Amino acid sequence: MxxxxxxxxxxxxxxxxxxxxxxxxxxxxxxxxxxxxxxxxxxxxxxxxxxxxxxxxxxxxxxxxxxxxxxxxxxxxSPGMDRPLFTLEQYSAFVNEWVEIKLKYAFEGRRNFKGVIVGIEESDVVIAADGEEFLLPIESIDKGRVIPNFS
Structure with a gap:
């Protein structure tokens, strides 16, 4: 880093x-x-x-x-439509959008999350995935990417 x-x-x-x-x-x-x-x-x-x-x-x-x-x-x-996300501000700008997030290390037994950004709480990205909400610390995120919506 x-x-x-x-x-x-x-x-x-x-x-x-x-x-x-x-x-x-x-x-x-x-x-x-x-x-x-x-x-x-x-x-x-x-x-x-x-x-x-x-x-x-x-x-x-x-x-x-x-x-x-x-x-x-x-x-x-260009970041493109499936733009990578690097900062809390970028995650915040894509609240209610679908994203894929890969963590640096496992959290609750998993490293990969696909869901909707619910919001930001302090230094955590809140994502709704698989019927649950997860608070993912920004420093634990290896890669995040917006999933384009073509509808």
Whole structure:
């Protein structure tokens, strides 16, 4: 998590300076190769050219600052309709929406939850799943993602 915080502090000013918001960052290490995935958002939407422009700017900063010592692939993307959720504020914005949540460790014998966000209580995401309500601490969530509703 410290690495993601370091990368966020480095990348956020670049993204916001270009007129976009930084939705979130995923840093995935796999042996000697890594992937740095940056999600950007804008009220008017995100296009391929936006992603390419941000990628060039972030890449230049990464070359100068060199926060990742191994080889890595830089990906810049829109969060999309099945957007990943990173913060309590993002979960709060999707109250009454269906989500999939994977925990870092088992809670009441399970790590995976699929249900509706009921709300936020302090630092917990409240989700209704399988006829029950669960309070999931934000720090225990490994991944969360909105399930798009096409109806």
């Amino acid at each position: 410290a690495k993601v915080d370091e990368l966020t502090a480095l990348i956020d000013p670049v993204v916001t300076g270009m007129g976009f918001s930084l939705w979130g960052i995923e840093y995935i290490r796999s042996g000697k190769y890594s992937t740095l995935r940056i999600y950007i958002d804008h009220e008017d939407g995100i296009g391929v050219d936006h992603c390419a422009d941000v990628s060039r700017q972030v890449s230049a900063v990464m070359d100068v600052e060199d926060p990742i010592s191994t080889e890595y692939t830089l990906e810049v993307s």
